[in-house]
Amino acid sequence: MQLPGLSVPNKIESIRINYNTQPTSMALSWMTPEQTAGKKLPYLFSQCESINCRSVAPLQDTPSIKSTYSAHIVAKKEFVVKMSANETSVKALNETHNESTFRCDIRIPSYLMAVVIGDLEYRSLGRRVGVITEPSQMDRVARELDTLETLLDTTEEFLTPYIWGNYTVVILPPSFPFGGMENPLLTFASPTIIVGDKSQVYVATHEIVHSWTGNDVTCRDWENFWLNEGFTVFSERKVSGILHGKDFAKVEALLGNSTLW
Amino acid sequence: MTVAVTDKVVLDIWDMDISSVEYMPANSAQALRDGQDVKSLTKLAFKTLELNPVIG
Numbered sequence: 001m002q003l004p005g006l007s008v009p010n011k012i013e014s015i016r017i018n019y020n021t022q023p024t025s026m027a028l029s030w031m032t033p034e035q036t037a038g039k040k041l042p043y044l045f046s047q048c049e050s051i052n053c054r055s056v057a058p059l060q061d062t063p064s065i066k067s068t069y070s071a072h073i074v075a076k077k078e079f080v081v082k083m084s085a086n087e088t089s090v091k092a093l094n095e096t097h098n099e100s101t102f103r104c105d106i107r108i109p110s111y112l113m114a115v116v117i118g119d120l121e122y123r124s125l126g127r128r129v130g131v132i133t134e135p136s137q138m139d140r141v142a143r144e145l146d147t148l149e150t151l152l153d154t155t156e157e158f159l160t161p162y163i164w165g166n167y168t169v170v171i172l173p174p175s176f177p178f179g180g181m182e183n184p185l186l187t188f189a190s191p192t193i194i195v196g197d198k199s200q201v202y203v204a205t206h207e208i209v210h211s212w213t214g215n216d217v218t219c220r221d222w223e224n225f226w227l228n229e230g231f232t233v234f235s236e237r238k239v240s241g242i243l244h245g246k247d248f249a250k251v252e253a254l255l256g257n258s259t260l261w
Numbered sequence: 262m263t264v265a266v267t268d269k270v271v272l273d274i275w276d277m278d279i280s281s282v283e284y285m286p287a288n289s290a291q292a293l294r295d296g297q298d299v300k301s302l303t304k305l306a307f308k309t310l311e312l313n314p315v316i317g
Contacts (some may be wrong), residue, residue: 020278058273
């Protein structure tokens with residue numbers, strides 16, 4: 001687009017873009033009730049990493065550019081709406097719909113913008129942490145992730161203070177294509193990490209560590225994506241070692257190394 | 262990082278229909294975010310280019 005004149009250095013130009021996305025948007029997965037655990041309501045979740053955010057909002061879709069964001073989302077009252085941002089209000093728009101407002105004041109790369117909407121329930125698991133999932137799955141999920149606060153505290157002690165405020169894990173329907181996605185404040189995780197014996201909770205540790213390496217300090221471009229993941233895996237294993245002993249961390253490292261070849 | 266002085270803004274889009282682009286008063290994004298009624302200064306010309314048929 002063409003500005004009326006040359007932009008002056010250090011002047012913050014403002015433009016407003018009016019647009020519609022399409023049902024084929026690459027970042028958005030629209031699920032029918034039958035594809036959810038509760039089978040009551042449809043479900044929507046996003047996956048913007050690595051270059052799918054451009055199908056949700058027109059922007060410079062590269063990890064080298066960071067911005068704050070805010071959003072107003074209108075949905076029927078029976079739906080719960082969450083984003084990778086602080087929820088600032090939920091108010092009734094009319095008899096049938098609510099408007100939820102979100103605001104992320106820490107600058108993030110576009111690939112960390114995220115939304116989930118469905119028949120969802122939140123349960124607190126500590127002073128800063130909690131889980132979100134479908135009501136029928138909540139007891140199982142909360143039991144599996146009851147060490148979340150300890151994971152966050154230990155990571156914070158190993159690294160630096162956690163800057164994002166609260167931390168929540170969303171356990172998504174089975175079609176979620178990754179083990180976990182480190183959306184700030186709101187990690188998305190696959191239900192496959194809920195196995196009953198807490199043996200997959202390391203995924204939560206990994207996503208928590210991304211709050212520092214990836215979400216706060218970010219690779220400049222996707223050619224250097226290994227910086228996000230490499231430093232995260234390094235710290236994840238250090239945290240595992242603190243919590244479970246060096247032998248545990250060594251086994252994790254051996255298993256991890258074996259997948260490289 | 263050096264930012265070049267330019268009169269063009271290039272954004273990435275997929276699966277999207279842009280109906281209009283408005284030039285707003287400088288620094289008005291926060292007022293818009295907070296729901297204030299900010300009038301646009303003018304409509305801006307824009308065009309959509311397919312830079313790569315594979316990745317868009």
